[in-house]
Amino acid sequence: MNTRDSLRTKLVASPYIVWSLLFILAPMVFVVYYSFTTGAGDFTFDNIRLLSKYLTTFLRSIWFGIVATVICLLIAFPVAYIISQKTDKVQRTMVLLVMVPMWMSFLIRTYSWMAILQDTGIINNFFARVGLRPVHMINTSGAVILGMVYNFLPYMIMPIYSVMAKMDMSMIEAAQDLGGNRLTVIRKCVLPMSVPGIVSGVTMVFVPSVSTFYISQKLGGGSFDLIGDVIERQFQQSYNYNLGASLSLVLMVLILICMAVMNRFSSDGGEMVI
Amino acid sequence: MKNDILVNLKNISVSFGDNRVLDNLNLYIRDKEFVTLLGPSGCGKTTTLRIIGGFIEPDEGEVYFGEKRVNGVPPYKRAVNTVFQRYALFPHLNVYENVAFGLRIKKTPEKEIKQTVENMLELVNLKGFNKRNVTSLSGGQQQRVAIARALAVKPKLLLLDEPLGALDLKLRKDMQIELKNIQQRLGITFVYVTHDQEEALSMSDTIVVMDGGIIQQIGTPQDIYNEPKNAFVADFIGESNIVDGVMRSDFLVDFSGHRFECLDKGFSKDEAVDVVVRPEDVDIVPAEQGMLRGVVTSVSFRGVHFEIIVDIGGFKWMIQTTDFQPEGAQIGLSIDPDAIHIMKKSKYSGMFGDYSSFSDEFDELSNAQEEKE
Numbered sequence: 001m002n003t004r005d006s007l008r009t010k011l012v013a014s015p016y017i018v019w020s021l022l023f024i025l026a027p028m029v030f031v032v033y034y035s036f037t038t039g040a041g042d043f044t045f046d047n048i049r050l051l052s053k054y055l056t057t058f059l060r061s062i063w064f065g066i067v068a069t070v071i072c073l074l075i076a077f078p079v080a081y082i083i084s085q086k087t088d089k090v091q092r093t094m095v096l097l098v099m100v101p102m103w104m105s106f107l108i109r110t111y112s113w114m115a116i117l118q119d120t121g122i123i124n125n126f127f128a129r130v131g132l133r134p135v136h137m138i139n140t141s142g143a144v145i146l147g148m149v150y151n152f153l154p155y156m157i158m159p160i161y162s163v164m165a166k167m168d169m170s171m172i173e174a175a176q177d178l179g180g181n182r183l184t185v186i187r188k189c190v191l192p193m194s195v196p197g198i199v200s201g202v203t204m205v206f207v208p209s210v211s212t213f214y215i216s217q218k219l220g221g222g223s224f225d226l227i228g229d230v231i232e233r234q235f236q237q238s239y240n241y242n243l244g245a246s247l248s249l250v251l252m253v254l255i256l257i258c259m260a261v262m263n264r265f266s267s268d269g270g271e272m273v274i
Numbered sequence: 275m276k277n278d279i280l281v282n283l284k285n286i287s288v289s290f291g292d293n294r295v296l297d298n299l300n301l302y303i304r305d306k307e308f309v310t311l312l313g314p315s316g317c318g319k320t321t322t323l324r325i326i327g328g329f330i331e332p333d334e335g336e337v338y339f340g341e342k343r344v345n346g347v348p349p350y351k352r353a354v355n356t357v358f359q360r361y362a363l364f365p366h367l368n369v370y371e372n373v374a375f376g377l378r379i380k381k382t383p384e385k386e387i388k389q390t391v392e393n394m395l396e397l398v399n400l401k402g403f404n405k406r407n408v409t410s411l412s413g414g415q416q417q418r419v420a421i422a423r424a425l426a427v428k429p430k431l432l433l434l435d436e437p438l439g440a441l442d443l444k445l446r447k448d449m450q451i452e453l454k455n456i457q458q459r460l461g462i463t464f465v466y467v468t469h470d471q472e473e474a475l476s477m478s479d480t481i482v483v484m485d486g487g488i489i490q491q492i493g494t495p496q497d498i499y500n501e502p503k504n505a506f507v508a509d510f511i512g513e514s515n516i517v518d519g520v521m522r523s524d525f526l527v528d529f530s531g532h533r534f535e536c537l538d539k540g541f542s543k544d545e546a547v548d549v550v551v552r553p554e555d556v557d558i559v560p561a562e563q564g565m566l567r568g569v570v571t572s573v574s575f576r577g578v579h580f581e582i583i584v585d586i587g588g589f590k591w592m593i594q595t596t597d598f599q600p601e602g603a604q605i606g607l608s609i610d611p612d613a614i615h616i617m618k619k620s621k622y623s624g625m626f627g628d629y630s631s632f633s634d635e636f637d638e639l640s641n642a643q644e645e646k647e
Contacts, residue, residue, distance in 0.1 A: 170362040173329055176349040177356045178376030178427060184350075188375070192366040 031252075034245030047246035054230055054247065061227040062254065064141070065210035068148035069156075072205045073198065075149070076156035080197075081190060083157075084164035095161065098154050110147055110218050117143055117219065139221030147215035155204040163197030164190065199262060207255055227251055278305040279340070280431055280463055281326055286335035288321055288487075295321045296332070297487040303431070303465060308457055310466045310474040313484035314510070319467045322484075323433050326465065328352045354431040355424040359439060361416045363408040369395070369419055370404040376427035394422035397456060414445045421456070431463045438473065450477055471511045475499065483507050504617055508550045509626035515556075515591045516627020519549035519616070527616060530586055532565050534609060538616035548617040550627070553581070553594040555613030564606015570599050583629050590630040 038044050051058075083094045101109060116122045117137040124134040137143055167190070175189040213228030220226075227247060234244030281303040288296040296318045303309050311319035324330040325337060328349035337344050344352060355376070363372050373394050377387045395401055398418035403411075408419060417437060424432055437453075438446045454477050457464045468474055474481050475495045483490045483498060483506075491503040502508035505516050519529035524539035529549045541547060561567050568586035575581075579594045584605065591607070599605055 168360070168362060170358045170360060171364060173349070174356070174358055174362040174364075174423075175375070176329075177327065178423070179350050179379045181348075181350050184379055188379070189364060193364075195366075 031245045031248055034242050035249045036246075037242060039240075039242060047242050048250075050243060051246060051250060054227065057225050057227050057230055058250070058254070060224065061210050061251075062258075064145055064148065064216075064224075064226065065206050068145050068152065068209045069202055069206045071145065071149050072153050072156040073202065076153060076160055076201060077191075077194070077198070080157050080161040080164050080194075081186065083161055084167070091165070095158075098157050098161075101150075102154055106151065107214070109151060110215055113143070113147055113150065114138065114218055117146075138219060139223060141220070141224055143219040144216050144224050144226075147219040148209045148212060151212075151215065152205040152208055155208075156201040159200040159204065160194055160197040163194050167193055202262060203259060206258065210255060211251060279303070280305045280307075281465075282338040283322070283325070284336045284338070286322075286325060286332045286337070288318075288325070288330065288332050295487050296325075299335070299487070299489060301482060301489065301492070303463060305430075306461050306463055308454070308464045308466065308477060308479045310468060310478040310481050311484060312468060312471060312474040312481050312510075313490075314469055317484040318487040319469075319484050320435055323356075323435055323465060323467050326431070327354055327356050327433050353429055354433055355427060355429040356433040356435065357417075357420050357424050357437045359435045359437070361420045363416055363419055363423070365409050367408070368404065369400065369406045369408055369411070372408055372419055373422045373426050375423060380427065390426050391422075394426045397425070397459075398422045399452075413440050414449065417441065417449070421453075425456075425460065425462075429462065431465065432457075434464060434466045436467055436469070438470075439468075446473070453477065475511070483510065485510075501615060502550060502617065504620035505548050505550075505622040505624075505626045506620070508548075508615075508617065509622075513553045513592055513594075514627050515551045515553065515629070517549050517551075517589060518624070519547050521545045521547050521616065525611075527614065530566055530589065534565070534614055535611040536614040536616060537611055538614070541616065541618075546619055548619060548623050548627075550615040550617060551591075551609060551613055553592040554579075555609070556591070556593045556595075557608040557610070558593065558595055558597060558599065559606045559608045561604040561606040564608060566607040566609075568605065568607065570601050570603045570605060573599060573601055589628060592629045 035047055036043055036045070038046070079098075083091055083098075086094065114121070118124070119134060119136060119138065121138070123137065127134055171193070172185055172189060175185040180188060211228045211231075212226065213232045216222075216224050216226045216229055231244050231247045231251070234240045234247065279302050283299055283301045286296055286299040287294070299318070299322065301322070311322055313319050321330060325332055328344070328347060328351075331346065339353070364375065367375065370391055373391045374387050377390060382390070391404075392401075395403060398421055400415060400418050400422065403415070403419075408416060411419065417440075421437070434453075438449050441449060450473055453464070453466075466474075466477065475498075478495055480492065481495055481498050482492050485506055491498060491507045493501070498507065498511055502511065502514075508514040508516055517529045519527045521527055521538075521541040521544065522533065523543060524541075525536055527534050527536050527538070527547070527549060566586050568584040568591065570582050571585050571590065572583045573580055576594075579596050580598055582593050582595065582599055584591045584593055584607070586607070593607070
């Protein structure tokens with residue numbers, strides 16, 4: 001009886017196991033394999049050694065990722081809180097508005113920002129119209145970070161919102177009842193209880209920000225090379241799969257380390273935030 | 275006398291959409307009083323509590339704390355605290371920090387916080403639970419933490435919204451006694467919301483019976499039980515037989531085809547009234563000696579007494595007695611003058627107090643089961 005049950009369980013799980021092997025494990029094996037081999041297939045550490053050349057790029061990617069994540073968090077937390085306080089109907093509409101930009105292609109959204117930020121773009125045209133001096137915005141680090149924040153903001157709002165929407169309103173009332181004004185209630189009650197949402201939001205924004213490759217090319221004008229751009233070039237232009245793979249591997253390890261630090265912070269975060 | 279009025283609600287009306295939840299409600303609460311708002315769900319009792327707490331603003335009317343009008347004052351500025359129905363403990367804080375929450379907001383010195391929290395936890399019998407996670411506590415323990423948390427900030431008035439609703443019967447009885455003790459020991463005012471009439475009778479100094487957003491009666495537990503104002507109150511509090519009667523003169527009433535002496539007066543001659551007789555106040559006598567005669571239609575054993583349903587001229591009476599009477603027996607009933615309570619007719623007349631549905635329902639249920647088989 002028991003063995004038949006477990007056999008059936010295995011059978012049901014088999015599509016997922018095959019999927020995992022094919023699309024998760026196999027690519028990882030390839031990445032590791034390419035990282036430690038030459039073009040001819042011989043074992044080598046050269047790819048890893050070459051990485052020191054890209055140290056500044058790595059650091060810049062992580063720095064930009066952190067800045068974009070922090071800005072997203074600062075915007076998303078109040079937005080999520082405001083949405084969660086509305087009636088159900090208004091909530092649905094507002095959530096829809098948050099999601100709408102994601103229905104458009106990532107490329108088109110980034111191109112639109114080029115049109116807006118260019119020296120002859122919409123904003124500078126407007127400035128010229130009202131007699132203000134033009135401001136150089138495109139091809140700056142600010143533009144790159146803006147691109148990241150704009151593209152990844154919904155990934156921060158949604159998890160925080162979903163935690164807040166499930167929050168027991170009587171908990172907030174209890175905090176008010178015990179003498180907490182609006183700010184105190186948010187700081188001592190809403191914020192610590194939103195930690196799970198914040199953690200998953202940070203993960204979902206930080207990881208794609210660090211590894212993005214398109215935003216920096218279009219909005220940074222090539223002067224803010226990020227690690228994603230370097231990886232793309234190894235595969236698309238230099239055809240150096242081995243170096244590209246080793247860059248990816250190191251990026252992956254770095255991201256895992258960041259996540260581990262984050263999770264450690266959040267697991268006893270309930271007490272720490274206060 | 276006027277000085278000891280802590281809360282005064284004047285002409286309060288509240289509507290949610292088309293639904294009028296409170297209709298011109300007037301109520302004052304005295305210092306150190308245990309007041310219970312009692313009524314079925316949807317009667318407006320919780321809304322009344324939330325108006326005092328500041329969570330709902332009334333559409334019309336005024337709320338006074340002492341002499342001060344507090345309309346528009348947010349909850350955190352009111353010197354009242356609430357024990358919520360579902361406890362509403364902070365899951366990210368342990369027991370100690372939950373109780374200390376209000377004190378920390380007030381920037382109380384750490385030493386004083388520690389002293390107060392220890393005292394409060396001792397008061398609710400949770401000594402030594404400081405470091406425990408609130409989510410690991412049982413329902414009763416969580417309720418105690420919620421009470422300690424609300425009392426820690428030393429409110430003059432504590433609002434309790436069906437605090438024992440989620441507990442099992444035995445625990446609820448213990449907590450009732452404990453709550454009453456706490457209230458008396460600390461000498462603060464409790465406003466307690468419940469739909470459980472037994473709870474209301476055993477704990478309160480004053481009971482406010484509500485239905486349909488209107489106060490039906492305010493009084494001590496004895497008043498409410500012995501002198502209900504209308505059929506709703508008589509039916510909601512305890513069991514009652516409510517029959518149509520006619521007041522022939524002071525101290526004389528006709529009902530069920532017999533003339534009875536009673537203790538009520540002040541009605542006009544031949545006024546139609548509702549007559550209440552509590553099931554425990556009816557004496558069973560041999561049929562030929564009874565003022566009323568009837569046939570026992572059902573008997574059930576309730577431990578302390580038997581509950582028998584007697585058919586008297588088509589109206590089914592409930593009688594509680596310690597003498598067993600077999601089903602189908604002809605019995606007589608004797609009712610003393612002090613067992614009869616006369617009420618003026620109200621919109622509730624004829625809606626309650628007949629136990630025929632009691633047994634009919636039962637018959638239908640058993641019939642249905644038989645048919646299935």
